[in-house]
Amino acid sequence: MQIVGVTTQHEVFVASKTHKFRMNEIFVIEDEQLNEPKGEVVETFSYNRYIPMGFDKGLVDSQVLKTLEQIGYDIGADDIHLAKVRLFEEATQPLQTGAHVRHPAFDEIAPLLVKSTPQAGMIVGEIKATDFIAKTVPSHLQGLFHIQDTEDVRLQQGVPFIFDIRAMQQYPHIGVFGGSGSGKSFGLRVMLEELMKLRIPTLVFDPHFEMNFEATADGVGDVPSYQDHYTVVQIGRDVGVDFSALSTRDVERLLSAAGSLTESMINVIQSIHKRRDSYQSFSDRVANVAEALELGKQKIDAMVHDGGMSREDIQRYGTFKKLLDQFGSLPLASIKGIQWRANRLHHAGLFQQNIRAIEQGIHGGQLVVVQGAVWLLQVFSSYVIGALYGKRRAYKDAKLQQQQGEFFPPFVIVTDEAHNFAPKGYDSPAKSVLKEIAQEGRKYGAFLILATQRPTLLDETITAQLNSKFVFRTVRGTDIQTIKEETDLTNEEGKRLPYLRSGDVFVSSAIMGRTMAVRIRLAHSTSPHTLNPFDELLQMNNQGDDDVLSAIEPFLPLAEMSLMNYLTDINKGAKKSWDIQTWKKELERLCEKGKLKKQKTPFATLYDRS
Known part of the structure; x- marks a missing residue:
């Protein structure tokens, strides 16, 4: 593997006759003047004599082809593999064309790949294209997890990616x-x-x-x-939520989540809510203010002065009168809106x-x-x-x-x-x-x-x-x-x-x-939603068939004319409430699936075990 073409301080092209390059593969460039810089593959390309030449754009240009010929590649006959390699650190000068390239040992690039230990960090997965240096990886970094590749599960082969969670104190x-x-x-x-x-x-x-x-x-x-x-x-x-621990601002936030609040509704909350209110005391106060506004001042005054009421009613209408004096300027529609939002959260169990x-x-x-x-x-x-x-x-x-x-x-x-x-x-x-x-x-x-x-x-x-x-697979252009x-x-x-x-x-x-x-890496646990929904549908259909077959089993062979006699017992066993026609269709369907067999006699049509 050698450097070919025009080089820069941060990118080079590498060619090989035998090695097919992989994305993110890491290499050491043997340029001693620059202290053997390291880089990774960001683009790959392979071609042979069956592919028409004439490349003048993209990865392979005339300069690359010219260099390949000068260092002994037969452009017309050889399979040639090329890679664009981006350096991890910008070099002080362009790299030497023709310099040899090799895979590194783990010790040479350990600081670039591993920032923490398996005991102190989060073992998230395997760094791709690092299996070439697996032999030099220390034993304490090997065999830590399994990887799912296509349909197969394999043991870790490359360098583990260990996220240094302690560094989140600086980079949160x-x-x-x-x-x-x-x-x-x-x-x-x-x-x-x-x-x-x-x-x-x-x-x-x-x-x-x-x-x-x-x-x-x-x-x-x-x-x-x-x-x-x-x-x-x-x-x-x-x-x-412990409602009694909420401030008025907290109540506003919670109720706005159940439905957006108008300025008038915010004013209602600020007026009615009191510090250390329980949900019951707050909701009762809102309900009483709404009822007082609906009754109106004239009707409440008339009821208070009516001598035919019980002591409880007198007390109740007296409370309405005080609330009306205190909150009579608040709009009824806004109070009703607050009442609806509070009830919605309460019925969801939020305040219990x-x-x-x-x-x-x-x-x-x-x-x-x-x-x-x-x-x-x-x-x-x-x-x-x-x-x-x-x-x-x-x-x-x-x-x-x-x-x-x-x-x-x-x-x-x-x-x-x-x-x-x-x-x-x-x-x-x-x-x-x-x-x-x-x-x-x-x-x-x-x-x-x-x-x-x-x-x-x-x-x-x-x-x-x-x-x-x-960043996992993302398709939408705006998100990318x-x-x-x-x-x-x-x-x-x-x-x-x-x-x-x-x-x-x-x-x-x-x-x-x-x-x-x-x-x-392969997770140690699995989600409860891993069952394919179509497998779930098939599973439920098969279970339904088994339930129906179990219900009619005692009555087999079953004559079509006998369905009426056994209908109640069959429905009870199958936990259904089907009529005769529905059962006939179900028996026909089970015969089509091969789970029952149908036999016609001069006297009746019989359904029996297949």
Whole structure:
């Protein structure tokens, strides 16, 4: 392998007769004057005598062809393999044409590839095209995980990609971008497993009900159990909002998530809400004000002065009169709007619990998965993130002022569909607190891992603060453009984004100092949604057939004319409520599938076991 063609301080062309170059392959260029610079393949090309010559553009130009001939290549007969190699560090002068090129030993490029140990970092996957140096990789970096290649599962062959999570203190926050089916959710699952391994407190918002780590993946051998490392809670069932702890501003935020608020509605909340209000006292006050306004001052005065009422009614109408005096200027429509929004959140179970279970999990170093509908997660996340971040910030501020504060651990916030929580162009309940953490969180030990299919729709302030970005297959041009603006992906890498295999990812990280191509390792656990929906349909159809066959089994052989006699018993056994005609169609269908056989006699049509 030799350098050919015109060279620059940052790019060279390498040629070989025997070696077929691979993308992201790493080479050492034996130019001693420049201290043997290193680089990786960013573009490859191969041609032979069957391909017409006349290349004057692109990778192979006349200068490259001329150099190939000068160093002994037979352009007309040889198979020639070429690669464009980009140097990791810009050279002080152009490299020597004709210099030999070789694969490095691991020790020569270890600082470029590995920034942490397997025990202290997140083992995310395998750096692509590093199997050439596998023999020189130290034993403590070998055999750490399995990789899924096409249909086969294999043991790690190259250098492991270990994300140095401790460096997030300097380069905080991670973005995970990729379209549907790109492996984005799978990559996120691997990251969560690694966070659990490191016992880092993590809060996960799971709108798809898939972040469960109980089921073990196939083909990975003996894997660690995460049973005691995570807890799953659902909004309304296990966790919720302690309404009495909310400020008036918090109430505004929560109710705006149930439906946008007008200025008039905000004025209603500010007027009616009182400090330390429970949900019941607040909702009762809103309902009473609405009823008082509907009755009107004249009717209430008349009822108060009516002597025929019970003591309870007198007290009730007296309360209406006081509320009318106090809140009579508020518009009824706005009060009704607040009442509807509060009822919607209450019926979703938001105000029936507190966040104690989440706080206990974070204190215990667990990964806490919060599940719920997307709109409900948006509401709840604004409250719970604000509460936890406030506790962590209060502890750090007290420590800086040399005061005694209650310890609250640093933690990581993870969410899928992040563009729903912090959208670009308009406000959402959790957007302000996520922006604050994106900008200031590293000082207090709060970090973000945000995954989304649409990085273009994510708030730009937050996107700019994501110092590490995991970019999976992305097809939309606007998203690719956003990714290229926010990372150091080259034009060649940008062109490859729509064609990446599921599970392949470009990692653009300030921690590594460059973009790396990585194959995500096989997760130890599996999502509950891994069953193909068409297999599920087939499975349910077969189960339905089995249920029907089991119900008619005692009556076989079954004459068509006898269906009426046994209809009640058959329906009971099959848990159906079908009529005679429906059962006849079902028996015919089972005969077509070969699960029953049909026999016609002079006296009747019989259905029997096949």
